[in-house]
Amino acid sequence: MVENRQHYWLVIPAYNEAATIRDLAQRSLAQGLNVIVVDDSSRDDTAAQVEGLGVTLLRNERNRGKAGSLWRGFQHALEGGARAVLSLDGDGQHRPEDIPRFIDSFEHHRDCMVVGARVHARGETPRARYRANCFANFWISWAAGYWIRDSQSGFRL
Numbered sequence: 001m002v003e004n005r006q007h008y009w010l011v012i013p014a015y016n017e018a019a020t021i022r023d024l025a026q027r028s029l030a031q032g033l034n035v036i037v038v039d040d041s042s043r044d045d046t047a048a049q050v051e052g053l054g055v056t057l058l059r060n061e062r063n064r065g066k067a068g069s070l071w072r073g074f075q076h077a078l079e080g081g082a083r084a085v086l087s088l089d090g091d092g093q094h095r096p097e098d099i100p101r102f103i104d105s106f107e108h109h110r111d112c113m114v115v116g117a118r119v120h121a122r123g124e125t126p127r128a129r130y131r132a133n134c135f136a137n138f139w140i141s142w143a144a145g146y147w148i149r150d151s152q153s154g155f156r157l
Contacts, residue, residue, distance in 0.1 A: 005032040008103055008157075009081035011073030012037045013066050014090030024088075025050050028094040031088070036076055044128040046090075086157045088116075094155040102157045110136040115148060116155030 010033045014021050021037065035055040039047045050057055058072060058102045070087055070102045074128040077085045086102060088094040094116060125133075133150070141148045 002092055005103065007036070007081065008035040008086060009036060009077035009080065009082040009084075009087045010088065010099070011070060011077060011094075012088055012090050013040060013069035013073065014038065014041040014042065014046050015063070015066075015069075015147075016046060017090035017092075018042070018043050018046045018049050020051070020088050020092035021046050024048040024090060024092050024096065025053050025055050027080050028099070029054060030080045031096055033099065034077070034080065034082070036073045037090070038073045040066070040069045052116040084157055086155075088155045098155075102155075114157040115150060118152035 010028055011033075012021070012024065012028065012035065014037055017024075025035060025037060037047075037050050037055050037057050039057065039059045041060050047057060049057055056076065058076060060069060060072065064072065073087075074085050083102075086099060086105060088096065098116065102116070105114050106112070
């Protein structure tokens with residue numbers, strides 16, 4: 001287990017996540033990382049929910065989408081001295097308590113990207129979404145040259 005996590009930063013893109021973002025940010029801070037929340041022009045009080053927690057809050061003046069918010073957060077982390085950057089979605093579907101496992105895996109496999117693959121229950125996932133994810137997994141894996149079980153997961157290092 002890696003004890004010094006100061007060089008690992010976490011980026012959480014958030015759009016209208018007032019219901020989940022405070023708990024998620026607190027649990028993420030407990031992992032000993034620098035935490036950045038990128039509020040993507042939310043229409044609710046997402047930004048207010050993280051005030052006073054000790055996270056870095058970046059607010060997009062206009063909606064940039066998830067990719068734009070991640071890019072902005074990654075740039076901020078790298079400018080701040082991050083050696084590696086994690087991301088997780090702001091809706092609470094990922095467990096910050098799994099972050100030490102990501103870091104440990106990365107420390108042993110530095111040339112890899114670590115992805116928190118969600119277990120897809122075919123019967124519980126809408127058919128169109130399941131097929132789209134399978135399609136994306138195939139082509140992204142083909143382009144990468146190795147199998148990526150969940151190319152659409154927002155939990156990665």
